[in-house]
Amino acid sequence: DQQVKQNSPSLSVQEGRISILNCDYTNSMFDYFLWYKKYPAEGPTFLISISSIKDKNEDGRFTVFLNKSAKHLSLHIVPSQPGDSAVYFCAASARGAGSYQLTFGKGTKLSVIP
Amino acid sequence: DGGITQSPKYLFRKEGQNVTLSCEQNLNHDAMYWYRQDPGQGLRLIYYSQIVNDFQKGDIAEGYSVSREKKESFPLTVTSAQKNPTAFYLCASSAFSGPYNEQFFGPGTRLTVL
Numbered sequence: 125d126q127q128v129k130q131n132s133p134s135l136s137v138q139e140g141r142i143s144i145l146n147c148d149y150t151n152s153m154f155d156y157f158l159w160y161k162k163y164p165a166e167g168p169t170f171l172i173s174i175s176s177i178k179d180k181n182e183d184g185r186f187t188v189f190l191n192k193s194a195k196h197l198s199l200h201i202v203p204s205q206p207g208d209s210a211v212y213f214c215a216a217s218a219r220g221a222g223s224y225q226l227t228f229g230k231g232t233k234l235s236v237i238p
Numbered sequence: 239d240g241g242i243t244q245s246p247k248y249l250f251r252k253e254g255q256n257v258t259l260s261c262e263q264n265l266n267h268d269a270m271y272w273y274r275q276d277p278g279q280g281l282r283l284i285y286y287s288q289i290v291n292d293f294q295k296g297d298i299a300e301g302y303s304v305s306r307e308k309k310e311s312f313p314l315t316v317t318s319a320q321k322n323p324t325a326f327y328l329c330a331s332s333a334f335s336g337p338y339n340e341q342f343f344g345p346g347t348r349l350t351v352l
Contacts, residue, residue, distance in 0.1 A: 128280070130280075133278070158340060160343075165326075165346065165348065166345055166346065167242075167244075167328050167330075167343030167344050167345050167346050168281070168328070168343050169343070170340045170341070170342065173340060213280060213281065215281075224269065224288075224332065225271075225283060225286065225296070226281075226283075226341060228273075228280035228281040228282075229280050230278065230279055230280040231280055
């Protein structure tokens with residue numbers, strides 16, 4: 125039973141346009157959410173995170189939005205660049221419950237077309 | 239340079255042999271984790287350790303064993319009991335305390351069992 129779902133296995137976007145990657149979760153105990161970026165045969169690198177007390181967090185070209193009532197978060201990349209082409213993983217943890225374990229989605233492969 | 243190292247990058251073993259994957263970190267992190275990634279799948283937690291000489295099973299611990307004798311090291315042994323050991327293995331670490339203890343990942347080890 126997947127607690128973190130990334131329903132789009134892949135996404136193609138033109139360079140300079142906005143990329144929107146979506147993530148849904150089912151566990152209402154999750155209160156901290158992270159996005160990781162991964163290139164093939166490498167470890168994931170941390171991109172951006174958001175606590176459940178916020179609904180938006182921004183870092184440069186990356187913005188994460190959280191809709192707690194819908195149990196949905198999204199990562200916006202603006203403008204998209206060819207170097208953004210990678211697999212993006214959404215992850216969640218229930219820190220308020222004392223758990224620092226991360227539950228990952230299956231990832232979305234983003235291709236930014238020059 | 240602080241970081242997490244995993245060795246080797248590629249590992250081949252014959253079926254029925256145990257194999258140990260190395261993970262070392264010099265970030266002074268308390269917690270360390272082992273994940274497994276299969277094609278088209280997210281990262282699944284094998285084992286984690288929040289403190290030296292203590293570790294807990296993750297979601298898919300069967301057929302694996304770990305030790306945490308030093309803060310810097312968290313080796314993973316893939317035993318012959320693991321039914322499908324060929325996969326990409328990722329080690330991660332995080333500071334245990336504090337609100338923003340994101341997990342940082344090593345470069346991974348690709349294990350192929352022949």
